[in-house]
Amino acid sequence: MARDGINKALVMRARQALLARGEHPGIDAVRVELGNTGSKTTIHRYLKELEESEAGQARSAVGLSDELAALIAPLAARLQGEAEETVARMRQQCDAERADFEARLVQAQEQIGQLQGQVDSLSGQLQAETERHQQSREQLQQAEVEQVRLRQANQDQAAHLKDRDEQVRSLEEKHRHSREALEHYRQASKEQREQEQRRQEAQLQQVQMELRQLQQTLILKQDEVTQLNRANERLASENAYRAKALDEQRDRLERQAGELAALHGQLVQSHAAKEVLQERLGLLQAETGELKATLDTQRQEAQALHIGLAAANTELQLLRQIIVSEQERARLTSEETAPERQEES
Structure with missing residues (x-):
């Protein structure tokens, strides 16, 4: 049992959730997904074991049929499209928030100038x-x-x-x-x-x-x-x-x-x-x-x-x-x- 109640299954689910959202399953991202709990050393060790396990499975699955590859390719493309749409939507939202913040910053600076003039x-x-x-x-x-x-x-x-x-x-x-x-x-x-x-x-x-x-x-x-x-x-x-x-x-x-x-x-x-x-x-x-x-x-x-x-x-x-x-x-x-x-x- 790992420290702070973190086990390999929880780390695996957090890693899969990040991959499903199109995010990189890094140590910090997995820890945030787990609710900012767990040791980074433990999370790194579980991630390394999962990557080695997936690498072994990938090597064992080299000889699978082309039909399985054909089924996985559209799913991967669909996931990639959804991830791109999510990223674009978040980028638009960020740009809108940035424009709104810049407008509010300009307005605040104008108010500061007016107040400074009033103060003078x-x-x-x-x-x-x-x-x-x-x-x-x-x-x-x-x-x-x-x-x-x-x-x-x-x-x-x-x-x-x-x-x-x-x-x-x-x-x-x-x-x-x-x-x-x-x-x-x-x-x-x-x-x-x-x-x-x-x-x-x-x-x-x-x-x-x-x-x-x-x-x-x-x-x-x-x-x-x-x-x-x-x-x-x-x-x-x-x-x-x-x-x-x-x-x-x-x-x-x-x-x-x-x-x-x-x-x-x-x-x-x-x-x-x-x-x-x-x-x-x-x-x-x-x-x-x-x-x-x-x-x-x-x-x-x-x-x-x-x-x-x-x-x-x-x-x-x-x-x-x-x-x-x-x-x-x-x-x-x-x-x-x-x-x-x-x-x-």
Whole structure:
């Protein structure tokens, strides 16, 4: 008994089945006919014994009659014809399957080309969206920097306006003190002039009285009159000097009033500049909001493109797997039909 349950009778039946189909009864073909069981060494030994047995029978049958040869020849011709028809039919089927496979391969390659084009297009769109996203991010950063700069400028301007207000208040305080000093000077000058006038009037009355009383002694009192005249001149000079000082003080007050008006103008301009900066800050904040909304939209579009790219890659992998399966199937078909071609050749 041979290994794996294989005996000579089973090998003989498998060999006869292969010969009936017009196939060469090789070791591998017989083993496949037996269901891929049995040792190749055992099958080779049984095949060799069967060939030697048939060769002996052929030698013993050399002397058979021509009638037996005539009966066997049509059967052999019929078997040969059936084998040729089977081979032709299988060849046509193989050619049809090959043509169908080639058509499907061309269609798959076209689909791969289209998908590759879509992948390239999606990659380009993704790159463009990435660049736009980067530009939007840079614009947003610039806007934020500009916003910070404007906020700092607004704070500096507010501090500058505060300093200006302090200067204006200081000038107003100085102007008030100057007005008070001027008013005090005017009052003092007025009182002094009134005192001088009263004194002069009193002196004049006294002089007149003395003049009436001392008309007889006019020559003796001429020196006193001269002294009184000099005193009058001195008082006049003092009055002129005080009037000049009063005019200079008035000029200084007018200059300070002009400076105060100029500072008020600068204050108004500073307030106007502050309003312009606040309006610009509001516009930048609105633009920043729009840029953030655009950035969110671009992020959503980029996510959708990533999803589409992943789906395209998945479909491309499936097509590649289908092509590999078809190629493997074609290879197996070619290997199955190779022994038949060898027998035909």
